[in-house]
Amino acid sequence: MAHAKAQGIDRWALLGDLVGYGGNPQEVVDTAMRLADEGAWVIQGNHDALAVKPPVDDQSLGNSTAQWTHDQLGVSQRGFLKALPLIALSGPLLMVHASAHVPERWHYVDTERAADLCADHALQAYDARHVVVGHVHQQTVYYRGTGHSMMRFEPTAGAPVPMPAHRRWIATVGSVGQPRDHQPDAMYAIYDETAGRMTFHRVSYDHQAAAAAIREAGLPEFFAERLALGK
């Protein structure tokens, strides 16, 4: 957040999955609540939904943490997560955790086909030409060039990418703290609406402290380990 603030941002958008794998859910939700008060868009992710209502009989690795997270959170925090919207709209820009195609089904936008579906839905249902998405833990741009379907582009961290207003595009901005590309650095992106440019960033953070919190909480070792490995 300090890195983004230094770039002079006007408004935050948190694209969901505030909680789920981490060892400090209370702290995270409190921060999100504070940001929301200050005008941030906060979107619900699948892990947030799970934490509100953990599955009863499913004991898979991911879901076991949902119960733990649920127990950690206070009533107001759970209420906050529960009340989060699935989408937010700002002019031609749609913000959503997973695909705009049936958001509550949490479809991944990880292929050009999925991007096509997502973009078409965004346009039809919300009249949105641009979509920013979380869910997949990767930084990717899908854009429409001269062809008829979406093309995939992998941005270079720190290099501004032209994403002009008149074009249709989708950006998956990656995740803060759960990268999957074998580098531990956190991912986020800044969109400059006036210039029509998005810059994807990688920022180092104290992933050892985050891992320690996970271990201290007694969560599975795997969740602590993967932070440093970035997978």
Place this chain on the structure above:
Amino acid sequence: MKLLKPGEEIDGFEIEACLHAGGMAHIYSVHFAQSANGMRREPEFSMAMKIPRMTAGDGAENIVSFEVEQQILPSLTGPHVPRFVAAGDLSRTSYLVMEYVKATTLETWAENFHKENFQTGLHDRAIARLGAELAHAIHSLHKQNVCHLDLKPANVLIRPNGKVVLLDFGLSCHAHYPDLLAEELRKAVGSPAWIAPEQVVGVRGDPRSDIFAIGVMLYELATGELPFGEPATTGGMRQRLWMDPAPPRKRNLNVPEWLQEVILKCLHPEAAKRYPSAAHLAMDLRNPEQILITERGRQLKGTGFKEHFKRWIKAAGMHYQASPLASRQIKEVPILMVALPHADVSDATWYSLREAVDRSLGIRPGARLACVTVISPSDTSSIESDKSESSVHRMHLARMQQWSQALDLHDHQISFHVLEASDVANALVTYAQGNEVSMIIMGAATHGLQMQRFVATVPIKVAMEAPCTVILVKQDVPFEFLGTLNDE
């Protein structure tokens, strides 16, 4: 868009005159319009405005390529591109304002060149000089992660001082930006006469595609003809995936072998067999006498039918790999430079420098080596015959060649250069700058590093001012080799 009249205004720019009404765009000379308070801003340089025609009849590609240029031009810096001034909002009025470079296009230059030179014999040195400047300009784009992909004589400007400026980035590809011209069907994007084979099958973003286009232009300059003609169909363009053009010497016997060697290397159907970077090409063109001439350079007959037929079969299934970032690709094939001392040098120094060069080349396949020595202008004399410039240079070249004998060169290209200058450090740094050198290797002791306490020594001056990494080699020689290494 209809033609604008002098005096008309767009976003604070006032039209002076129409410079060019091309198929894709109109180009006007412009100046800053008078502002409300009656003041007029004076520009630092002449300006030109480019406005796409974009009438209903024009294809979508015209509009997209204008958008591509509008994205890429502002990102480029350096003396080889027109300076960017302003861009219009694409959804309202599209335009680009940039520096108006007063220079001749290669198109015009080549016409005059042919008129003057085809009677008097070919001026191959002039072609080499121009080619080197062109390659140098392209290299500066590649370093900025941009591949031009539409190089042709109309897009190359030559300033009166011989330096080259590149125009028209409408089909270019910036590795940091989504490529608007790429599409799933992978069709050919480029100008048929100059397009590289991999572009024909839709691969965009390989810096070596630009090397191919330089090859076409050099071919044209040397022979007056295009190597593959100007095909009108995709099938015609696909020819270059398997066909070698007629050797330039077949069309013009005045073309020297070294120039043919260079041209045909640029025009190789496989990108990996061309020059790996424009800097390598520039270096060859600056040192024609050091080019290793193979059968390719000597041949007068073209490639035979049988060979072409084999390659035609192969080309049907040709698959080109998409390339990584342009800047990374050219970094993998650097030019290393070793500064060899020429006087008072111990065996140990020669040995240590050779060790260091061997190690540095060993981990960089495809790198090339330039061996440089700086001699004082007083070493040569125009009066005494044994000190004549050429004989002194020959002596130093021979010494360097002898030094290089024991190097493990594999497929590394090597060349030797004698510079005459009184300021050694400055000569080395200037040479490194002019030749896109990525690393300088030099001896520490021989250049007086131990005197640094008292005066600014050559190694420290070079290290401070060089545009690249500098390795200072300290002597280290096994005792048993002492006295056996350099029997001069």
